[in-house]
Amino acid sequence: MADVTILEQIEKIRAFEKGYRASHVINTGFRFGILNALAESVEGLTSSELAVKLMLHEPYLKVWCQTAYHFEILDSDHQGRFRLQPFMEEVLGLDVYTQSPPAKENEWENATPNDPLDRYIKTGRVSQSFKSPEASFATGRAAxxxxxxFLSMIFPYCEELKKKLEDGVKLLDIGCGSGNLLIDLAGAFKNSCFVGIDSDEHGIEKADRDITTLGLNDRIHVENLxxxxxxxxxxxxxxxxxxxxxxxxxxxxPVALAKAHRALKKDGRLMILDYPYPGRLEDFRNPRYEYGIVEQYFEAINGIVHIDQQQQDELLCEAGFKDIRRMAVSEGGMLDFLSVLKS
Ligand SMILES: C[S@@+](CC[C@H](N)C(=O)[O-])C[C@H]1O[C@@H](n2cnc3c(N)ncnc32)[C@H](O)[C@@H]1O
Structure with a gap:
C-alpha cells in the first residue's frame, strides 16, 4: 500500500467534518419542514416568507438558508428567494414526501419541546452557552x-506591535478563556505583564491554576468578569x-467595546482576531468564510450573531476607535486580524 501522507489524513477528517455539518443542516431542514416548504414552492421563498409559512423564528431561518446555500443544497435568486438545487428534491426523497405526507402533517410540532433548537426555532428564545470544565477545556485545546x-502570521507584518511587547507593555486579554495565549505571550515577551478576563468561570479557574503552577503570578492576573x-x-x-x-x-x-476603549491608555491599540463573516450572499460560497458560516450556524441558538466587516468597523468607530488596520491571516485567509487605535 502506498504511504499515506499527513495531508491526505487531514483532508479525510475535514471531509468527515464537512459531511457531518451538511447532514446537520439537512436533518434540521427535514425536522422543521423547511425542505418540504421549499420543495413545494416553484418560485422559491425568502427566509421571511418561510418564517411566515412555517411560523418559525426568521433570524434562524435566515442563518439556516445561508448555510444551506453555502453547502450548495440551495440556490438563490436576486430577490433573496431560496430554491432547492437541481435534483435535490429527488436525491433527498422530498418528491416522495410531498406526494404522500406523513400521518401527522406537522410532525415537528410535537417534537421535544425542551430541546434548545426546538425552543429557539419556534420561539426565538436563546439558550445560554453551556459552560462546564470539559467545554472550557475543549475550547482551550481548540485555540x-x-x-x-501571532508569532508567525501576524507579528511579522505588524512589527510595531511586536516591538511594544518586547519593550514591555500591560496587555488586557478580553475573553482569555483558559489563559493559553496569555501564558504563551508571557513566555515570549518577558518585559510585559498581562490581565485576562472571561465570563467563563471554569476557563478562569484553569487559567489561574496553570499560572500558579508555572510561577507566573507576578506577570499574569485573571478575573472572572x-x-x-x-x-x-x-x-x-x-x-x-x-x-x-x-x-x-x-x-x-457596543458596551463591551466602549469599556475596552476606556481600559486603554491614549494611543493604546486593540487587537482583534476573529472569523470573517460575509455581508453578501454570494460570499457564502467563498471558502474564506467557511469557519464563520459554520460557527454562526451552530452558535445561533446561543444568541450569538456574527458580524461582517462593515458592521465591525461601525461598532469600533462608535466605541471611539480610529485607524482600523485589517489583514487576512492564515492559509486561505480564514481569520481576520484587526488593529485599532485609541487616540
Ligand atoms: C472562542 S473562545 C476564545 C477564547 C480565547 N480567547 C482563546 O483564543 O483561546 C471565546 C471566549 O469568549 C468568552 N466570552 C464570550 N462572551 C463574553 C463576554 N461577554 N465577556 C467576557 N468573555 C466572553 C467565552 O467565555 C470564551 O472563553
Whole structure:
C-alpha cells in the first residue's frame, strides 16, 4: 500500500467534518419542514416568507438558508428567494414526501419541546452557552495554537506591535478563556505583564491554576468578569479580543467595546482576531468564510450573531476607535486580524 501522507489524513477528517455539518443542516431542514416548504414552492421563498409559512423564528431561518446555500443544497435568486438545487428534491426523497405526507402533517410540532433548537426555532428564545470544565477545556485545546498565529502570521507584518511587547507593555486579554495565549505571550515577551478576563468561570479557574503552577503570578492576573462589566480606566497599553468579538452577545457588544476603549491608555491599540463573516450572499460560497458560516450556524441558538466587516468597523468607530488596520491571516485567509487605535 502506498504511504499515506499527513495531508491526505487531514483532508479525510475535514471531509468527515464537512459531511457531518451538511447532514446537520439537512436533518434540521427535514425536522422543521423547511425542505418540504421549499420543495413545494416553484418560485422559491425568502427566509421571511418561510418564517411566515412555517411560523418559525426568521433570524434562524435566515442563518439556516445561508448555510444551506453555502453547502450548495440551495440556490438563490436576486430577490433573496431560496430554491432547492437541481435534483435535490429527488436525491433527498422530498418528491416522495410531498406526494404522500406523513400521518401527522406537522410532525415537528410535537417534537421535544425542551430541546434548545426546538425552543429557539419556534420561539426565538436563546439558550445560554453551556459552560462546564470539559467545554472550557475543549475550547482551550481548540485555540491552543493562537501563539503560533501571532508569532508567525501576524507579528511579522505588524512589527510595531511586536516591538511594544518586547519593550514591555500591560496587555488586557478580553475573553482569555483558559489563559493559553496569555501564558504563551508571557513566555515570549518577558518585559510585559498581562490581565485576562472571561465570563467563563471554569476557563478562569484553569487559567489561574496553570499560572500558579508555572510561577507566573507576578506577570499574569485573571478575573472572572464580563467584558461589558469591566471598569478599567486608562490602564493598558494594548488589549486583545481573540476569537471573542463574535461571541459577545449583540446587545452587549457596543458596551463591551466602549469599556475596552476606556481600559486603554491614549494611543493604546486593540487587537482583534476573529472569523470573517460575509455581508453578501454570494460570499457564502467563498471558502474564506467557511469557519464563520459554520460557527454562526451552530452558535445561533446561543444568541450569538456574527458580524461582517462593515458592521465591525461601525461598532469600533462608535466605541471611539480610529485607524482600523485589517489583514487576512492564515492559509486561505480564514481569520481576520484587526488593529485599532485609541487616540
Ligand atoms: C472562542 S473562545 C476564545 C477564547 C480565547 N480567547 C482563546 O483564543 O483561546 C471565546 C471566549 O469568549 C468568552 N466570552 C464570550 N462572551 C463574553 C463576554 N461577554 N465577556 C467576557 N468573555 C466572553 C467565552 O467565555 C470564551 O472563553
Amino acid at each position: 491552543k495554537s493562537m501563539i503560533t498565529v 464580563n467584558a461589558e462589566d469591566m471598569s478599567f480606566s486608562e490602564e493598558f497599553d494594548m488589549a486583545a479580543l481573540v476569537l471573542t468579538l463574535h461571541e459577545i452577545l449583540p446587545e452587549d457588544r
